[in-house]
Amino acid sequence: xxxxxxxxxxxxxxxxxxxxxxxxxxxxxxxxxxxxxxxxxxxxxxxxxxxxxxxxxxxxxxxxxxxxxxxxxxxxxxxxxxxxxxxxxxxxxxxxxxxxxxxxxxxxxxxxxx
Amino acid sequence: xxxxxxxxxxxxxxxxxxxxxxxxxxxxxxxxxxxxxxxxxxxxxxxxxxxxxxxxxxxxxxxxxxxxxxxxxxxxxxxxxxxxxxxxxxxxxxxxxxxxxxxxxxxxxx
Numbered sequence: 524x525x526x527x528x529x530x531x532x533x534x535x536x537x538x539x540x541x542x543x544x545x546x547x548x549x550x551x552x553x554x555x556x557x558x559x560x561x562x563x564x565x566x567x568x569x570x571x572x573x574x575x576x577x578x579x580x581x582x583x584x585x586x587x588x589x590x591x592x593x594x595x596x597x598x599x600x601x602x603x604x605x606x607x608x609x610x611x612x613x614x615x616x617x618x619x620x621x622x623x624x625x626x627x628x629x630x631x632x633x634x635x636x637x
Numbered sequence: 638x639x640x641x642x643x644x645x646x647x648x649x650x651x652x653x654x655x656x657x658x659x660x661x662x663x664x665x666x667x668x669x670x671x672x673x674x675x676x677x678x679x680x681x682x683x684x685x686x687x688x689x690x691x692x693x694x695x696x697x698x699x700x701x702x703x704x705x706x707x708x709x710x711x712x713x714x715x716x717x718x719x720x721x722x723x724x725x726x727x728x729x730x731x732x733x734x735x736x737x738x739x740x741x742x743x744x745x746x747x
Contacts, residue, residue, distance in 0.1 A: 557734070557735070566724075566737060566738070566740055567681070567724070567737050569734070569735075569737075572734055614678070616680050616681075618735075624669050624728055625671065625683060625686065626671070626673075626683070626726065626735055627683070628680040628681050628682070629680060630679070630680050631679070631680045
């Protein structure tokens with residue numbers, strides 16, 4: 524099946540710093556990628572839809588100025604958590620659709636903000 | 638009402654048991670349906686797509702009931718390694734934006 528990678532797999536940072544997470548589709552082109560957040564023992568929450576060459580579409584309640592998304596190419600989307608705070612600590616997962624609508628997920632990035 | 642609903646469980650079953658999960662969806666225009674499996678602290682992985690005619694993959698059978706707007710997943714001869722959370726995913730319209738259920742937790746015990 525298709526492969527989606529994420530980098531880094533985990534990050535620990537101080538409060539107030541910014542963290543960039545990369546999501547890459549390795550063997551297919553993805554015009555659309557999705558960013559999710561998952562808190563412990565909770566379901567995946569869609570944060571935003573990342574569209575190649577255009578602005579991301581954010582879900583209600585997700586601050587676009589805090590979670591900056593850039594989809595610069597058909598294989599790369601980045602999520603930058605700006606001025607991270609402890610409440611931003613979470614498991615961030617990206618996904619991408621292949622041409623048959625199947626979602627493939629990256630392995631996730633664990634963010635811990637101290 | 639949530640767009641996609643699942644019984645969160647947990648379903649606690651012995652090895653060898655048959656267990657079934659249902660997932661209901663509210664949008665009658667939904668077009669594509671999937672079951673994913675998520676292990677603790679890992680990303681979801683595609684288990685199987687759900688076709689109108691139903692599909693089977695080894696011990697796993699998925700079915701779609703459009704009239705009643707639900708999909709099901711049947712696991713036969715449960716293994717300890719089947720313990721996980723099973724997520725129902727629905728795609729509607731042409732946007733490809735997935736809607737997830739909250740997941741059903743399965744625990745298979747010896």
